[in-house]
Amino acid sequence: MSNKKERHALIIDIIKHEAVSNQWELCDKLNQQGHHVTQATLSRDIKELQITKVATSNGKYIYMIPDSNHLKDSMLLQGEHRASVIEQRGYISLEFSGNIAVIKTRNGYATGLAYDIDMSHSDAILGTIAGADTVFAIIREGTTRDEVRTLLSQFIPSEKIN
Amino acid sequence: MSNKKERHALIIDIIKHEAVSNQWELCDKLNQQGHHVTQATLSRDIKELQITKVATSNGKYIYMIPDSNHLKDSMLLQGEHRASVIEQRGYISLEFSGNIAVIKTRNGYATGLAYDIDMSHSDAILGTIAGADTVFAIIREGTTRDEVRTLLSQFIPSEKIN
DNA sequence: TGCATAATTGCATAATTATTCTTAATTTTG
DNA sequence: CAAAATTAAGAATAATTATGCAATTATGCA
Numbered sequence: 001m002s003n004k005k006e007r008h009a010l011i012i013d014i015i016k017h018e019a020v021s022n023q024w025e026l027c028d029k030l031n032q033q034g035h036h037v038t039q040a041t042l043s044r045d046i047k048e049l050q051i052t053k054v055a056t057s058n059g060k061y062i063y064m065i066p067d068s069n070h071l072k073d074s075m076l077l078q079g080e081h082r083a084s085v086i087e088q089r090g091y092i093s094l095e096f097s098g099n100i101a102v103i104k105t106r107n108g109y110a111t112g113l114a115y116d117i118d119m120s121h122s123d124a125i126l127g128t129i130a131g132a133d134t135v136f137a138i139i140r141e142g143t144t145r146d147e148v149r150t151l152l153s154q155f156i157p158s159e160k161i162n
Numbered sequence: 163m164s165n166k167k168e169r170h171a172l173i174i175d176i177i178k179h180e181a182v183s184n185q186w187e188l189c190d191k192l193n194q195q196g197h198h199v200t201q202a203t204l205s206r207d208i209k210e211l212q213i214t215k216v217a218t219s220n221g222k223y224i225y226m227i228p229d230s231n232h233l234k235d236s237m238l239l240q241g242e243h244r245a246s247v248i249e250q251r252g253y254i255s256l257e258f259s260g261n262i263a264v265i266k267t268r269n270g271y272a273t274g275l276a277y278d279i280d281m282s283h284s285d286a287i288l289g290t291i292a293g294a295d296t297v298f299a300i301i302r303e304g305t306t307r308d309e310v311r312t313l314l315s316q317f318i319p320s321e322k323i324n
Numbered sequence: 325t326g327c328a329t330a331a332t333t334g335c336a337t338a339a340t341t342a343t344t345c346t347t348a349a350t351t352t353t354g
Numbered sequence: 355c356a357a358a359a360t361t362a363a364g365a366a367t368a369a370t371t372a373t374g375c376a377a378t379t380a381t382g383c384a
Contacts, residue, residue, distance in 0.1 A: 022341085053215070055208075166331090185371065199334090202372080
């Protein structure tokens, strides 16, 4: 079988990082992770998670998470699974200077984390730049630092965020 | 028949203001406006316009225009726009936050654009940093955003600057 | 102008996605 | 604890969406 909550978390993770173009493809990817479900279930999951399919510029379709503020709390990755999927992004620290968030990571992890922040399509962040171990994220005017922390907590266990 | 450009504009307008849940429904609405097309055409239009279908909280589906950044990026990549995008050094968008100008470019173009800005030796810009598709430019205190736009118009057709 | 090429569209249908119906599992309640 | 209620999920299928193909129209260009 397949635990629904866990599966949902995994679906979000897959959608965010890979180009999935239909539900059977997602089915396969889940199978490889030990989640055995049918397309029918995925159709329901996609509805529940408010995932959408959109055309890309190369003429294909991909599934995507529309807009992070459309995501409900219940959909966010949580608990043990989130820890395992997410705790390894090399995150070290978060500091602010003016409207810039400076995120320190272990060497090599900054690009990946910046990519994840970009892919969240959050309105809070205008853009990011990553070096080897540092991410600069520019915060939209009117956005609070707490909103940025909340966004980051999608990727980093919130107890680690200072 | 139905003029494609006009129809596309109308489709966007309808999608933005009404809850359309499938393509035949959209078909009807277009008919009422004198645009006679089949579902097949609308499927193509929706692909081209990168419109998506998402579940709503009441369990229905609606079509929607996705995240504007996403839309802007990929629209620029298409067809007739392609050449002009290259002439624009990959420029996509300009936004400000505090004393930082955040310039989005197509992947790979940011470094070149930042170099050009540096080489202008403008007093308005203290310095730039570029990633793959983003330039951060730090603006001197007391410099207006319009002055920055004017500077950028040396490199980018001013009508493209938002 | 006339030919060649590209763009647009409908039709039919393939491909994909959503849902109904059913059963099993899990949780709640008396 | 057992019955009732809720939730989850598969199989089959209905509903919806995407696309190959052919016909038609528009566009460029020598």
